[in-house]
Amino acid sequence: MMERQDNPSHADNDTPLVSFRNVQKSYDGETLVVKDLNLDIRHGEFLSLLGPSGSGKTTCLMMLAGFEFPTSGEILLDGQSLNRVPPHKRNIGMVFQNYALFPHLTVEKNLDYPLSVRKLPSEERRERIAKALDMVQMGSFAKRYPRQLSGGQQQRIALARALVFNPKLVLMDEPLGALDKQLREHMQLELKALHRALGITFVYVTHDQSEALTMSDRVAVFDQGIIQQISCVDTLYESPCNAFVSGFVGDCNKFNGVVESVQAEQCSVRLADHIVLTALNIHGLSEGAPCVVAIRPERLRIVAQAQPNTLPARTLDKVYFGDHIRLRCEAGGEPSVFVKLALEDHTDSMPLDAGASVFLQAAPQHIRVFSP
Secondary structure, eight states: OOOOBOOOSOOSOSSOSEEEEEEEEESSSSSEEEEEEEEEEOTTOEEEEEOOTTSSHHHHHHHHHTSSOOSEEEEEETTEEOTTOOGGGSOEEEEOTTOOOOTTSOHHHHHHHHHHHTTOOHHHHHHHHHHHHHHTTOGGGTTOOGGGSOHHHHHHHHHHHHHTTOOSEEEEESTTTTSOHHHHHHHHHHHHHHHHHHOOEEEEEESOHHHHHHHOSEEEEEETTEEEEEEEHHHHHHSOSSHHHHHHSSOOEEEEEEEEEEETTEEEEEETTSOEEEEEETTOOOTTOEEEEEEOGGGOEEESSOOTTEEEEEEEEEEEOSSEEEEEEEETTEEEEEEEEEGGGOOTTSOOSTTOEEEEEOOGGGEEEEOO
């Protein structure tokens, strides 16, 4: 497994707000859910922890929140160890997927709870509650109970409760997962705007790659307890460091092949149907090495005849998506290769009906070769 950490898109303070140092976590004393994690979280950034179920991302968030403790290693907040600090003394806000609001308390009483625990004066509590509710555009809902709110409204209240005591950072564990698609997309934009306005560090756990790409400054991609890559969103999408990241972040066509020759940073790869492509040799593989070839659907284009770096293909079906057409083909020894065509690139003269013979082409800089 590879771990890669690129510079964040912005960092006003070079000293990290949070540092994970050689952190490991095991629940049974044998299997490591998190393996030797080293991660710096910058002041004011929106960092998403992205990965499939069981990859270790939520465990990392729970350790940072204080609901779990590392088996080994250390977690630092502003240079101070959190390993023995209970959750309520960490000055960290938390938003859960199920909202975790007290059903028997009104909205304002839900927000008052973390303030009363911290023994703030009543007048200051009232001011903070009003400010936090206005922040999430819920000022007129103070007297309502959670059962009287929609899912989106409850999520806003949960966020306001996490912000009301002015935390150093806010942690969110798949907070939009229970919302419908349209509301979820709307809330993504609201969260991004709120983060920009407040300047507080947000750490966000999700398994939804489009959600992570929409909101984040940086994304850390987890698999099997390891950060495979941490980068700003455009680098993560355009320059994945291994086959897992290329497949998990965005759509990607993958082909099995063998390196035929090496030329500096590029190599020639022979696919299962004996077609040879020139591509970027990401892992520096040697001649004769088995490999995985990855090409984004939008980087493939239809050409009329065989040219350099083309794949002969047979069309299987096409689907109209409104802003583009998705073409499914058989090519390179793979039964389902997808091509994403912008509407202006699609003409009636193109032979795209099922069974048509076409050629797919991609430039070498858009084809990446990884170790299997």
